[in-house]
Amino acid sequence: MQSNPCKKPECDLCEKGSATHRGMVRANVSSFKVGPKRMEVKRDLKCSNYGIYIAVCKKCPNNKAAYVGQTGTTFTSRWTDGHMQAWNSVKEEAIKTHYKEKHQEIYKKNPVIAACYSVYFVEKPIHQNLSDRETYYMNKLKPYLINIQQPKPQ
Ligand SMILES: [Zn+2]
Numbered sequence: 130m131q132s133n134p135c136k137k138p139e140c141d142l143c144e145k146g147s148a149t150h151r152g153m154v155r156a157n158v159s160s161f162k163v164g165p166k167r168m169e170v171k172r173d174l175k176c177s178n179y180g181i182y183i184a185v186c187k188k189c190p191n192n193k194a195a196y197v198g199q200t201g202t203t204f205t206s207r208w209t210d211g212h213m214q215a216w217n218s219v220k221e222e223a224i225k226t227h228y229k230e231k232h233q234e235i236y237k238k239n240p241v242i243a244a245c246y247s248v249y250f251v252e253k254p255i256h257q258n259l260s261d262r263e264t265y266y267m268n269k270l271k272p273y274l275i276n277i278q279q280p281k282p283q
Protein backbone atom coordinates (compact mmCIF):
# COMPACT_ATOMS: atom_id res chain seq x y z
CA MET A 130 0.00 0.00 0.00
CA GLN A 131 1.31 3.42 -0.91
CA SER A 132 0.73 7.10 -0.36
CA ASN A 133 1.20 9.11 -3.55
CA PRO A 134 0.73 12.55 -5.07
CA CYS A 135 -2.07 12.60 -7.67
CA LYS A 136 0.05 14.78 -10.01
CA LYS A 137 -3.00 16.34 -11.57
CA PRO A 138 -2.30 19.87 -12.78
CA GLU A 139 -5.41 21.15 -11.01
CA CYS A 140 -4.32 19.75 -7.66
CA ASP A 141 -3.18 22.51 -5.34
CA LEU A 142 -1.70 20.10 -2.85
CA CYS A 143 0.90 18.20 -4.85
CA GLU A 144 1.61 19.77 -8.20
CA LYS A 145 0.05 22.99 -9.25
CA GLY A 146 2.38 25.54 -10.79
CA SER A 147 4.54 27.07 -8.14
CA ALA A 148 7.24 25.30 -6.22
CA THR A 149 5.23 26.24 -3.15
CA HIS A 150 3.51 22.91 -2.97
CA ARG A 151 5.62 20.64 -5.08
CA GLY A 152 7.36 17.83 -3.29
CA MET A 153 5.29 18.02 -0.17
CA VAL A 154 3.39 14.81 -0.91
CA ARG A 155 6.11 12.20 -1.17
CA ALA A 156 5.77 9.55 -3.86
CA ASN A 157 5.58 5.76 -3.44
CA VAL A 158 5.64 5.78 0.34
CA SER A 159 4.62 2.54 2.01
CA SER A 160 5.97 3.47 5.43
CA PHE A 161 7.64 6.43 7.12
CA LYS A 162 8.99 7.35 10.52
CA VAL A 163 7.76 9.66 13.23
CA GLY A 164 10.46 9.74 15.88
CA PRO A 165 11.39 6.07 16.39
CA LYS A 166 7.95 4.81 15.31
CA ARG A 167 7.49 3.32 11.87
CA MET A 168 4.10 4.18 10.42
CA GLU A 169 2.54 1.96 7.78
CA VAL A 170 0.38 3.24 4.94
CA LYS A 171 -2.78 1.11 5.12
CA ARG A 172 -4.34 1.82 1.74
CA ASP A 173 -3.36 3.04 -1.71
CA LEU A 174 -4.14 6.71 -1.30
CA LYS A 175 -3.64 9.96 -3.16
CA CYS A 176 -4.71 13.61 -2.83
CA SER A 177 -8.24 13.10 -4.12
CA ASN A 178 -9.09 10.53 -1.43
CA TYR A 179 -10.33 11.28 2.07
CA GLY A 180 -9.06 9.86 5.33
CA ILE A 181 -6.28 10.26 7.86
CA TYR A 182 -3.06 12.08 7.02
CA ILE A 183 0.14 12.77 8.89
CA ALA A 184 2.38 15.76 8.22
CA VAL A 185 5.98 15.43 9.41
CA CYS A 186 8.22 18.44 10.05
CA LYS A 187 11.22 18.47 7.71
CA LYS A 188 13.41 20.50 10.06
CA CYS A 189 13.06 18.73 13.40
CA PRO A 190 15.78 16.08 13.84
CA ASN A 191 14.72 12.41 13.58
CA ASN A 192 11.22 13.26 12.27
CA LYS A 193 10.17 13.92 15.82
CA ALA A 194 7.35 16.41 15.14
CA ALA A 195 4.15 15.45 13.39
CA TYR A 196 0.60 16.61 12.85
CA VAL A 197 -2.28 14.14 12.63
CA GLY A 198 -5.41 15.19 10.77
CA GLN A 199 -8.53 13.88 9.09
CA THR A 200 -10.78 14.95 6.27
CA GLY A 201 -14.10 13.59 5.08
CA THR A 202 -13.80 15.30 1.68
CA THR A 203 -10.39 15.20 -0.02
CA PHE A 204 -6.85 15.66 1.24
CA THR A 205 -6.45 18.39 -1.38
CA SER A 206 -9.30 20.50 -0.06
CA ARG A 207 -8.30 19.98 3.56
CA TRP A 208 -4.83 21.28 2.79
CA THR A 209 -5.62 24.07 0.39
CA ASP A 210 -8.63 25.46 2.30
CA GLY A 211 -7.10 24.74 5.70
CA HIS A 212 -3.40 24.40 6.34
CA MET A 213 -2.09 26.23 3.28
CA GLN A 214 -4.47 29.12 3.62
CA ALA A 215 -3.55 29.48 7.28
CA TRP A 216 0.15 29.26 6.41
CA ASN A 217 -0.18 32.32 4.21
CA SER A 218 -2.39 34.36 6.52
CA VAL A 219 -2.25 35.76 10.04
CA LYS A 220 -4.38 32.89 11.30
CA GLU A 221 -2.94 30.80 14.13
CA GLU A 222 -2.82 27.15 13.21
CA ALA A 223 -0.82 24.24 14.61
CA ILE A 224 1.25 23.56 11.52
CA LYS A 225 2.31 27.18 11.36
CA THR A 226 2.64 27.72 15.11
CA HIS A 227 5.17 24.87 15.27
CA TYR A 228 7.47 26.81 12.95
CA LYS A 229 6.84 30.09 14.70
CA GLU A 230 7.84 28.56 18.02
CA LYS A 231 10.45 25.92 17.15
CA HIS A 232 12.05 27.17 13.95
CA GLN A 233 11.99 30.93 14.36
CA GLU A 234 14.90 31.66 12.03
CA ILE A 235 13.28 29.73 9.21
CA TYR A 236 9.82 31.09 9.96
CA LYS A 237 11.05 34.68 9.72
CA LYS A 238 12.08 34.04 6.13
CA ASN A 239 8.51 33.13 5.10
CA PRO A 240 9.30 29.61 3.91
CA VAL A 241 7.00 27.80 1.50
CA ILE A 242 4.99 25.11 3.27
CA ALA A 243 6.41 22.36 1.05
CA ALA A 244 9.89 23.11 2.38
CA CYS A 245 8.65 22.62 5.91
CA TYR A 246 6.49 19.48 5.90
CA SER A 247 6.11 16.13 4.21
CA VAL A 248 2.56 14.81 3.95
CA TYR A 249 1.56 11.16 4.04
CA PHE A 250 -1.93 9.74 3.51
CA VAL A 251 -2.22 6.78 5.85
CA GLU A 252 -5.69 5.34 6.02
CA LYS A 253 -9.25 5.59 4.66
CA PRO A 254 -11.69 4.40 7.32
CA ILE A 255 -15.44 4.61 6.79
CA HIS A 256 -16.60 8.17 7.44
CA GLN A 257 -18.13 7.46 10.83
CA ASN A 258 -14.80 6.11 12.10
CA LEU A 259 -12.66 9.08 11.01
CA SER A 260 -12.51 10.72 14.43
CA ASP A 261 -11.78 7.44 16.22
CA ARG A 262 -8.93 6.70 13.84
CA GLU A 263 -7.58 10.22 14.15
CA THR A 264 -7.61 9.82 17.93
CA TYR A 265 -5.85 6.47 17.58
CA TYR A 266 -2.97 8.04 15.64
CA MET A 267 -2.83 11.05 17.92
CA ASN A 268 -2.46 8.78 20.95
CA LYS A 269 0.10 6.64 19.19
CA LEU A 270 2.20 9.69 18.30
CA LYS A 271 1.51 11.68 21.43
CA PRO A 272 5.14 12.51 22.35
CA TYR A 273 5.71 13.91 18.85
CA LEU A 274 2.38 15.60 18.25
CA ILE A 275 2.25 19.27 17.29
CA ASN A 276 -1.57 19.41 17.19
CA ILE A 277 -2.91 22.14 19.44
CA GLN A 278 -5.91 20.04 20.30
CA GLN A 279 -4.80 16.95 22.18
CA PRO A 280 -6.38 13.54 21.62
CA LYS A 281 -9.62 12.86 23.41
CA PRO A 282 -9.45 10.21 26.16
CA GLN A 283 -10.82 6.93 24.89
ZN1 LIG B 1 -2.43 16.03 -5.86
Ligand SMILES: [Zn+2]
Nearest residue numbers: 186188189194
Ligand atom coordinates in the same frame (compact mmCIF):
# COMPACT_ATOMS: atom_id res chain seq x y z
ZN1 LIG C 1 9.93 21.07 13.48
